[in-house]
Amino acid sequence: MNEKLFTRPASLLDVPTHYCPGCHHGIIHRLVAEVIDELGVRNTAIGIAPVGCSVLAYDYFNFDMFGAAHGRAPAVATGVKRVHPDALVFTYQGDGDLAAIGCGEIVHAAARGENISTIFINNAIYGMTGGQMAPTTLLSQITNTTPRGRKSESAGNPIRMSEMLATLDGANYIARVSVHDAIHMANAKKCIRKAFDMQIQGKGFSMVEILATCPTNWGLSPLQAVEWLKSNLIPYYPLGVIKTSQEVE
Amino acid sequence: MQEKVLMKGNEAIGEAAIASGCRYYFGYPITPQTELAEYMAKRMAEVDGVFIQAESEIAAINMVYGAAGAGARTMTSSSSPGISLKQEGISYIAGAELPCVLVNIVRGGPGLGSIQPSQSDYFQATKGGGHGDYRNIVIAPNSVQELVDYTVLAFDLADQYRNPVLLLGDGALGQMMEPAVLPDKSEIFHAKPWAACGLRGRDKPNIINSLYLDPGQLEQHNIRLQQKYQTISASEVRYEEYLTGDADLIIVAYGITSRIARSAIEKARDSGYRVGMLRPITLWPFPTHVINQLASRVKSFLTLELSAGQMVEDVRLAVNGLKPVRFYGRMGGMIPTTQEIYEQILNSFNHEEGLSDE
Secondary structure, eight states: OOOOOOOOOBBBBBBBOOOOOSSSSHHHHHHHHHHHHHHHHTTTTTEEESSSSGGGGGTBBBEEEEEOOTTTTHHHHHHHHHHHSSSSSEEEEEEIIIIIITTTHHHHHHHHTTEEEEEEEOOOOOOTTTOOOOTTOOOOOOOOTBBBBOOOOHHHHOOOOOHHHHHHEEEEEEEEEEEEEEHHHHHHHHHHHHHHHHHHHTEEEEEEEEEEEOOHHHOHHHHHHHHIIIIIIIIOOOOOEEOGGGOOO | OOOOEEEEEHHHHHHHHHHTOOOEEOOOOOTHHHHHHHHHHHHHHHHHHHHEEEESSSHHHHHHHHHHHOOOOOOEEHHHHHHHHHHHHHHHHHHHTOOEEEHHHHHHTTTTOOBBBTTTTTTHHSSSSSSSSSSOEEOOOHHHHHHHHHHHHHHHHHHHTOOOEEEEEEEHHHHEEEEOOOOOOOOOOOOTTTOOOEEEEEESEEEEOOOSHHHHHHHHHHHHEEEHHHHHHHHHEEEEEEETTTTTTHHHHHEHHHHHHHHHHHHHTTTTEEEEEEESSSEEEHHHHHHHHTTTSEEEEEESSSSSSSOOOOOOOHHHHOOEEEEEEEEETTOOOOHHHHHHHHHHHHHSSSOOOO
């Protein structure tokens, strides 16, 4: 009799996703689902889906979900968590959602020390609307709204959200990870688990920023996109645990 | 007989909300409703509730979205410019069919305007306000007692129809103190099997959402919403008639304006003018049929508002050309005196054909 070593997490529905080839959302969804299964919290998990490419995340996760307005997921999560303090409440947000229109909501949820977790997908571009500049777009990066490359004089500078939020006393765990290869995926999962674990312990706000590819809007093949992430995104957005409170260590 | 307490309008709303089982309040300070937020900050702590002063009106309404979707009775309040900021969230709440109570203590506009009482948010309140085809139930009290009573009703209607209910007051109502009987604790419980509160043993996830990418599905969703609004229109119209039985002239006024109108009507009656008043209590659904029926037997209408004339459009639609409809309004936080309205009544009798004093 063969032993089944690898199976779909119960927290992930058995449905095809709408994501483009080479996009990392599918991998990240799976990591989140595996962590929720392993923590045994699918019965109390509540996710807040964003506006953007992962707007349909509630069609893939197998637990209660909200669809939030653009950028407002941390405020929605705040309302949910205050009603159900025993639930595992997380937001899943892209760079446009979290760092542009929702910058106020994420800053203040972190400042309040809101006992929620945020999965922040940073691919340095707007995906759903077709490849425009994000607050995290690198200088000289070409997008549909920076056709000659982002210039700081006219378009400002990319924001390192994790470092910015780490300055807030209410933020207790902030890590930046990548999912471009198996080793980094394993580390990303570890950090997601730590963020959720911290919430379960009632330690306050936690966030895992995940560098991810957008081959379609970067105009690269999936493999080229991985290389671009390694040689361009990681140098500007260094990986690692950016902040962690003493109690978590 | 229950004891009356002297309370400020804004605070009375808060106490009635707590009696209604509201334990989640999310708000942001803005004059002239700030006392309500302050009152909730104090009282929620005493009843094991949650008060959050949000970083913005936008955050506050989205906290309401989260709490309502999670199955709780929840409320936010603001004043005109703040309500404009909340409109994004209100549209989402209407789309996702979540029950919640919203309070707008209206001030003068447009823009930053003033902090004085006004009724210039009527269009915004009754015609949607945010994007998309949706309706809020809009209730317009005219006393501190009614602020209490209709706050209680607002929570029940919100749960019953899974729809936002807007309590529309004005700066004067929010700030005035009057004796009122506070409600008993609400016994009404609405099961919310649709709420996203964690599976907790349920098989199928609950999704709180307003996105329908398939146009056919979205049309079906909209058709269903419109059917709900028709049910509300047929069942929830509330109004008060005052001396309409023999009236030749009907004043249509709501909220604080209706109280000034009442004094003017008494004065006019003393002088022999047959004047009455139809006061809409629900601004949506609007008492269209009642006004239409009155139009078949009275001679003229006079609509009074603290605006350039907004509700008067609904009055004209209801009257449907059967009789003349005059309008008198003040703007910018100016409030007409009894004498001013009395003179408008006299003007109506002097100028409208078919209207004459006794």
